Amino acid sequence: MTSSTGRHEPITALHTGAGDPLLLLHPFMLSPHCWHRVATRLSDRCEVFAPALAGHWGGPPLNGRLVDTSRLADVVEGQLDELGWRTCHIAGNSLGGWVAFELARRGRARTLTAIAPAGGWNQTSVIQYWLGVQFLGLVPITGLGRWVPEGLRSGSIARRAAGLAIAKHFDAVPPEDLVATITAATNCAALLPLLAGSIRYPGLGDLRELAVPTRLLMCEYDRVIPNRRYARHFLRNLPESADRILVNGVGHVPMLEAPDRIAALIAEHMQAGRPHLRAV
Template sequence: MSSGKSSVVLFHGVTMSAAAWEGVVPWLTDHHDVVALTALGHRGGPVVRERPVTVRDIVDAAERMLDDRGIAQAHLAGNSLGGWMAIELALRGRALSVCALSPAGFWDGGGHGQTDAVRKLRRTIALVQLTRRVQPLALRSGVVRRLALRDIACRADRLTAAQALTAATDLIECAVTDDVLGTEEQIASVPSLPCPITLAWSEKDAILPPAVNGRIAQERFPQARFEILPGVGHVPMIDDPKLVAATILATTGAVPAVTGVPSASPDADG
């Protein structure tokens, strides 16, 4: 039976899984039915049948997952690759609104804004792969968690050891990492937005910096709302899940905007 609430569908970044949203989901459920999906080729998601996999293939698979759940339209939110997916789904008419958190796909034809991101992600991937045997012990240390994930979060020590180990396992077992990091696809400009879109960029993003990728995004989507999320890294769900939830809820219209309040509660009664 339907709850009467509109749905929010969440999409994670490359190498991650729906588990990336664990800290955010509880802050959304008072206002929306929440669905966190794991993308094609990622651990726990649909299995890849043919290679190479394109971002378009991943979006196609996500659209099939919406169809399977009977979701014609929903509020969509995503981080990095997930933000790109949400925007592409919106262009297909599947979104009531989009909250794209440091979305990937905003680079120029020469790869400007993509090369550094890929290099840093590959460095993180190599480190995680090399240290797999010692991770169950090493990730018990908050200092180790913070250092190991410093390119994607400012305060990865806020994760539990179990959460960090899940993220590491997701990364190692992602089947489409090379395909996605090697893509030449990008998000093109559109004459008008298909729905309200918020581009919420992490202030401390070391992977897709707001001064580079955020600038390109603003140039291509000038009608979108653009805001900076203070004090958080590329995966802001790690650093401040409450701020992320509040940003999503402001985009859906469930609560007022809370820009500039890094630890604001998304409770409607404030």
């Protein structure tokens, strides 16, 4: 199940460590490469599994013109069954956070850490359409990127542009991770099907009945899903027992620029008997 972690090759899945089972789900248009440094830090206490989502670079194919997160969750559930994981701790970022909530509703989560999750809207929401329009603007860019020579695609200008989109301090992100981000985005077959599905199908809706211990991590400098607009649904609809934490000084994909902090926040939440934090 696990392929090479070389940054220029697609990663089918990261699978490392031993201990409590931990599932890590990557954002839209990225791949498991974004979890590599977090997985390394947690592998001394957890068996970490970070698969490539269907339709993404390194992931299984995804057929259909309209795709919603429930189909992505179906594929991940099948992978959990293959591993023999009836339940596991789950952490997901952006689209991965949305899929993580879907899996939690199916009873597959022991704990849930949602990092700048997508899906925080009801059907026919203005926020839902606005986010779709933002990502739609990436279609011609990623299409052009496939034809650009690799030397330009992985050059300093392209890396800087990618870093500014997903991180506050892009210079803290290793260059090879920025190159992998660009490569994953230009090889995301699910881009249009998921955009179409996200507009047609509802978001996460009411989360107040969610029984699993939940931690929401909001990124202070999130340029993709800004907190002012997109975090309100989660702040209002998560159970009172859920943690609500603002992670300072990071962008939308904080695992790339602050792996120590993200690993610590996930590990802390996994520990039983901890006090609930109600920050922000």
